[in-house]
Every structure is written in C-alpha cells, then in structure tokens.
Amino acid sequence: MQCPLLYRFRVIDKLPQKPSEAATRGTLVHAVLERLFDNPAPERTPGRATSLIPAQWDRLLESKPELSELFAEDPQGERLARWLSEAERLVERWFSLEDPTRLEPAEREMFVETELESGLRLRGVIDRIDVAPTGEVRIVDYKTGKAPRPEYAEGALFQMKFYALVIWRLKGVVPRRLQLVYLGSGDVMTYDPVVADLERVERKLLALWEAISLATRTGEWRPRPTKLCGWCDHQALCPEFGGTPPVYPLSVRPAESPEDVQGRMDPARAEAGLPAAPEGH
Secondary structure, rough: OHHHHHHHHHHHHOOOOOOHHHHHHHHHHHHHHHHHHOOOOOHOOOOHHOHHHHHHHHHHHHHHHHHHHOOOOOOOOOOOHHHHHHHHHHHHHOOOOHHHHHOOOOEEEEEEEEOOOOOEEEEEEEEOOOOOOOEEEEEEEOOOOOOOOOHHHHHHHHHHHHHHHHHHHHHHOOOEEEEEEOOOEEEEEEEOHHHHHHHHHHHHHHHHHHHHHHHHHHOOOOOOOHHHHHOOOHHHOHHHHHOOOOOOOOOOOOOOOOOHHHHHHHHHHHHOOOOOOOOOO
C-alpha cells in the first residue's frame, strides 16, 4: 500500500537494505519486553528490564552480524552508548504505560497463519496476546516511535485489524480490544473491533492481493512518491529519482480482465515465487 515498486524491490527482487538504527532499536526493545515475562511477576522491574539490554543486543548481533555495520565508524563506542541509552529510555517508559507485574500474557511473539475461503493465506507475528479470565482477548503491539496524529490513526490500526482478522478466522473469536503502545511518545491507542470491521479488512486484503497478482503477471509496479521516499534505500533504481529498476525477473503476461483475475490467486502466487500472502508484523 505504501509503494508498489518498493514491494517489488523487497519481495520479488529481494534487494538488500541497509540496517537502520531506528528499526534495530525497535527489534532490541521488543526482545527485551518479551524476555522480561520469563521472570516471576515481582521481578519484572525497570532495573531488571534494562539489565536485559546488553545480552539481547549480543543475541541480535549473533543472529544478524550485518548489524555491526551500524556502528562500524564508532571506534570509541560513543554512538553505540547513546543508542543503547535511548533503548533504555524506551524500555523504562513502558512501565509508565503498563504494569507487567499484573500481566500474564497468553502468547508472546506469536506466529499466526490462516487461509481465507478465497484461498488467500494471511500470516504475521503478534507481539503479545492477553486473555482475561472471562476469555476476552486483547492484542497488544509495541511501537518504539511516536503515536500518529488522529487523522493518520486508521493507517496504524490497519495492522491490528489484520491480526484481529487472523485470530477471528483461526479461533472463531473477535478480539475484545486492540492496543498499540507507543513508547516513543508515551501514548496508548486502543480500539474495540466488531465483526463488520474485520469483514471490511478482509475485503480490502482481497482487493490488495488481486492488485499484487495483476502487477506480478504484467510487471507493472509503479512508484508512489511520498515523504517517505527520503528514507528509501532504492532511490538509485527508482524512476522518480532518475533511476532504472533491474530487469524484471519474472515472465510477463498480458493483463486479464478483472473477471478473469478474480479468485485465481494460487497460479500467480506460485509463478511469482512470492510469500503466500500479505504479512503483518
């Protein structure tokens, strides 16, 4: 939805992307908040949480050695120290928004996957799922950035409604609450979905996948310029910046009518070598 050409670069061409300090810090903070719940409730303190940061950073470096490039030009370790301090502040702020001593998550970093009646497969990873004694489900997602302005809130909630749709189709239960925890600004955004919300998301996803399938067959992946272009790693290959995309690696077929395309997603998926469907994280 952000940019069809960027989707092609990432999913079909699989072009490498430079590690990002902000994204990596988010991964680190997520790991710390997940691991904190390994401790008994009384030990889930700010001090205990921040003490987990060095070990989790080492684990990240071990699993993704390329992250060391982030601080390759930091011989004294000053930038790294500031970066880790920022991660500490984000973790500490979480304690002003939620009380982990009163939480016992049913799931953490839960991989979910389901297939819709259309054959479209959805999958993603949910940060946290809480289940009340009465059986009500709450889906929680941590964000290390700032909360969006109200006019952009719907975009932020789309990911959460995606998760809610997957849980509904998997378990037959509509989550009672969706909760976004913004550590960057200290805000909590909540939304209580209903079946009609999830049905709308399902229709939107089907339309999105049909557009992806059509672009896959025709090779027509158009750039969508926005303010986010300034952070894109692929400007040198983007026509909006005078670049030329690499040769399209898939065979191209003439565009079919919408009537011909509708409902026939599996052949396009197989031909493209794409993931089974849009993913959420």
